Amino acid sequence: MGTLVTMRxxxxxxxxxxxxxxxxxxFREIEAVCTRFDEGSELRRATERVGxxxxxxxxxxxxxxxxxxxxxxxxxxxxxxxxRRMEARGLNREYxxxxxxxxxxxxxxxxxxxxxxxxxxxxxxxxxLTLDLGAAAKGLxxxxxxxELTPYRNFAIDAGGDLYLGGCNDxxxxxxxxxxxxxxxxxxxxxxELSDQAVCTSGDYExxxxxxxxxxxxPRTGTSPWRVASAxxxxxxxxxxxxxxxxxxxxxxxxxxxxxxxxxxxxxxxxPELEExxxxxxxxxx
Numbered sequence: 001m002g003t004l005v006t007m008r009x010x011x012x013x014x015x016x017x018x019x020x021x022x023x024x025x026x027f028r029e030i031e032a033v034c035t036r037f038d039e040g041s042e043l044r045r046a047t048e049r050v051g052x053x054x055x056x057x058x059x060x061x062x063x064x065x066x067x068x069x070x071x072x073x074x075x076x077x078x079x080x081x082x083x084r085r086m087e088a089r090g091l092n093r094e095y096x097x098x099x100x101x102x103x104x105x106x107x108x109x110x111x112x113x114x115x116x117x118x119x120x121x122x123x124x125x126x127x128x129l130t131l132d133l134g135a136a137a138k139g140l141x142x143x144x145x146x147x148e149l150t151p152y153r154n155f156a157i158d159a160g161g162d163l164y165l166g167g168c169n170d171x172x173x174x175x176x177x178x179x180x181x182x183x184x185x186x187x188x189x190x191x192x193e194l195s196d197q198a199v200c201t202s203g204d205y206e207x208x209x210x211x212x213x214x215x216x217x218x219p220r221t222g223t224s225p226w227r228v229a230s231a232x233x234x235x236x237x238x239x240x241x242x243x244x245x246x247x248x249x250x251x252x253x254x255x256x257x258x259x260x261x262x263x264x265x266x267x268x269x270x271x272p273e274l275e276e277x278x279x280x281x282x283x284x285x286x
Contacts, residue, residue, distance in 0.1 A: 009149055026144035029059070034060060043133065047123075056122065065118075073263075074247040078135075080111055082217055083131055139237070139239030140239045146166060154166060163238070164237075179268065217250075233260065234265060244265060257279060266282045
């Protein structure tokens with residue numbers, strides 16, 4: 001997934017080490033299934049045969065199903081069928097080998113070109129396309145890892161800024177999470193307290209591209225959105241938090257906050273001028 005994953009469990013039980021091994025294994029398995037950078041991944045194989053309904057694994061089916069649901073809910077502000085356009089923007093290198101990936105997908109494809117059959121558990125694409133499941137798959141891996149660690153109550157998972165915080169920290173208090181200042185490197189703009197929740201942030205500072213663009217793409221226009229500097233979501237699970245943070249970044253501050261309220265999550269959106277938009281129950285740490 002091209003990111004550093006760290007986990008911490010506040011337990012002296014010997015079984016906790018085995019749970020950590022299982023938690024890390026979920027990241028490896030989900031990446032192997034859902035990566036667009038490996039021609040041999042199940043994701044890539046499932047989209048090669050245009051027009052064919054192919055049976056897929058539960059991991060791939062549920063990840064695609066979730067991504068399509070978010071795409072529908074956001075009117076395409078979140079769209080998993082942007083893989084080819086991401087490649088064209090230079091996000092086309094496998095992080096381990098550095099090899100360039102050229103999927104040959106159609107840059108005009110959208111989530112509407114992907115069909116799932118719930119009864120048969122099949123996936124069908126109606127035109128050549130490349131699915132980018134990064135936001136959904138990383139969140140799914142965090143959530144799968146959290147399920148492994150939940151019996152040990154107090155734990156923290158950090159997958160490149162996608163966090164899940166279980167229980168309490170070593171002082172018996174809720175976990176305190178800092179939110180990066182989008183314009184001052186190495187500084188926090190605020191912090192929040194969490195317990196048994198996920199938090200994810202999408203920011204324009206994460207990966208700069210040529211021509212002043214950044215890595216977040218508005219699938220509806222093919223360009224980087226500029227009304228938001230960062231969008232942070234607090235949700236019951238990381239899969240939802242990650243996807244909604246990306247969608248809100250694209251939608252802009254007003255519609256992004258509307259989306260948070262509709263989906264029952266809390267969030268904070270900062271503009272490039274550091275104007276703050278937040279949900280009614282979003283609270284900064286004391």
